Amino acid sequence: MLNGLPLPYSRHAIDEDDIAAVTAVLRGDWLTTGPSVRSFEEALAAQCEAPHAISCSNGTAALHLANLALGIGPDHSVIVPTMTFAATANAARHAGAEVVFADCDPTNGLMGLSQFEEALARARKNGRQAAAVFPVDLAGQCVDIEAIAARAHAEGMTVVEDSCHALGTRYRREDGSWHPVGACIDSDITVFSFHPVKTIAAGEGGAALTRNPDIARRLAQFRNHGVNRDADQFKDKEAGFDHAEVNPWYYEMTDLGLNYRLSDINAALAHSQLKKLGHFVDTRRRLAARYDYLLGALSPMVQPIARRQNCVASWHLYSVRIDFAASPLSRGQLMRALEAQGIRSQVHYIPVHRHPYYRDRYGETALPGAETYYRNTLSLPLFVGMDEQDVDRVVETLGDLLGMGAGAMRRVAP
Numbered sequence: 100m101l102n103g104l105p106l107p108y109s110r111h112a113i114d115e116d117d118i119a120a121v122t123a124v125l126r127g128d129w130l131t132t133g134p135s136v137r138s139f140e141e142a143l144a145a146q147c148e149a150p151h152a153i154s155c156s157n158g159t160a161a162l163h164l165a166n167l168a169l170g171i172g173p174d175h176s177v178i179v180p181t182m183t184f185a186a187t188a189n190a191a192r193h194a195g196a197e198v199v200f201a202d203c204d205p206t207n208g209l210m211g212l213s214q215f216e217e218a219l220a221r222a223r224k225n226g227r228q229a230a231a232v233f234p235v236d237l238a239g240q241c242v243d244i245e246a247i248a249a250r251a252h253a254e255g256m257t258v259v260e261d262s263c264h265a266l267g268t269r270y271r272r273e274d275g276s277w278h279p280v281g282a283c284i285d286s287d288i289t290v291f292s293f294h295p296v297k298t299i300a301a302g303e304g305g306a307a308l309t310r311n312p313d314i315a316r317r318l319a320q321f322r323n324h325g326v327n328r329d330a331d332q333f334k335d336k337e338a339g340f341d342h343a344e345v346n347p348w349y350y351e352m353t354d355l356g357l358n359y360r361l362s363d364i365n366a367a368l369a370h371s372q373l374k375k376l377g378h379f380v381d382t383r384r385r386l387a388a389r390y391d392y393l394l395g396a397l398s399p400m401v402q403p404i405a406r407r408q409n410c411v412a413s414w415h416l417y418s419v420r421i422d423f424a425a426s427p428l429s430r431g432q433l434m435r436a437l438e439a440q441g442i443r444s445q446v447h448y449i450p451v452h453r454h455p456y457y458r459d460r461y462g463e464t465a466l467p468g469a470e471t472y473y474r475n476t477l478s479l480p481l482f483v484g485m486d487e488q489d490v491d492r493v494v495e496t497l498g499d500l501l502g503m504g505a506g507a508m509r510r511v512a513p
């Protein structure tokens with residue numbers, strides 16, 4: 100129990116220093132468009148080893164901005180893995196593009212190169228140009244972004260990596276070099292969310308990172324109503340200048356943008372949290388390793404999701420695969436029984452192509468890997484405020500409920 104409450108599947112970790120950082124903003128002069136936003140963006144860019152980080156109001160906004168900045172619209176289709184949160188696909192729909200859903204590896208929910216190729220072949224048939232692919236680093240494990248991006252770029256497509264789960268994850272490229280997710284070595288844009296269940300919390304918040312200065316400028320402009328204040332770029336020089344000087348009030352709206360700005364209040368919280376990213380990720384990895392170890396006693400009924408080589412995940416989620424066909428309880432029964440024992444679990448995700456909105460739009464799509472993953476998956480509690488005893492209790496309760504013999508886990512626990 101967490102202060103007598105059930106263990107959630109995830110939650111934020113807020114300390115006094117976070118509260119002090121937010122309070123300082125509330126006592127200051129800028130609640131939005133101020134220095135806390137800029138310093139958070141600089142810190143995030145440095146953390147991810149990318150030259151440009153554009154913060155925004157949430158991860159969904161970051162995805163939408165990515166579509167707008169890349170000029171994705173009604174003439175285009177985009178490839179989105181179905182095993183993700185609906186926002187990845189919805190953002191492209193808001194830009195007017197059609198979505199072609201890709202399947203995933205049934206053992207870890209990630210879109211691989213073969214699933215991408217298969218979706219690309221389907222996309223070619225719909226008559227629209229396949230403009231972009233949105234690989235998703237599900238649960239904090241990275242996709243094979245090097246291979247997917249190389250293939251996509253060869254097709255003239257852009258790559259927007261949805262890393263809302265993967266701040267703090269690192270991966271190794273074929274040449275042996277290691278990079279943080281967000282460095283955009285392979286992707287054109289990488290997107291993060293700072294929702295409270297994610298690796299760091301901003302309340303609500305998101306960011307899009309890129310190495311391309313032009314894309315960065317467009318992301319920032321679409322975030323702020325499509326407004327340009329750079330006098331060099333003014334289209335109407337006569338209106339913008341007076342006696343060879345810039346008119347002080349003047350700006351131009353050159354694109355149809357939105358207000359997707361992050362406030363300084365949220366930015367201060369996110370920046371304070373970012374300073375603790377190393378501790379957060381270490382804690383998550385330690386707890387995930389304990390789960391991995393203890394779940395050996397419940398194998399093969401319960402198994403961790405398959406691990407990708409060349410990726411050190413930050414583990415946003417601890418998702419397992421459960422053989423519900425062989426289990427005495429259905430998934431609904433198991434979730435309710437766990438809840439009765441003070442343990443909350445969640446399913447990540449209902450494949451997006453199954454939602455009525457997308458079924459009505461595109462009809463049925465056969466994506467068998469995603470169906471298998473969805474049928475078996477369950478996310479167990481994983482957050483920074485947990486300790487090893489919480490993990491032990493979750494696995495022990497799971498074993499008991501699945502009829503694996505009372506204390507199956509105790510036999511392997513050191």
Ligand SMILES: Cc1ncc(COP(=O)(O)O)c(C=O)c1O
Pocket residue numbers: 157158159160183184186187235261263264292293294304305
């Ligand atoms: C994979 C993925 N993409 C996008 C989002 C959207 O992020 P946000 O909730 O910050 O809008 C989420 C959030 O749950 C997510 O999990």
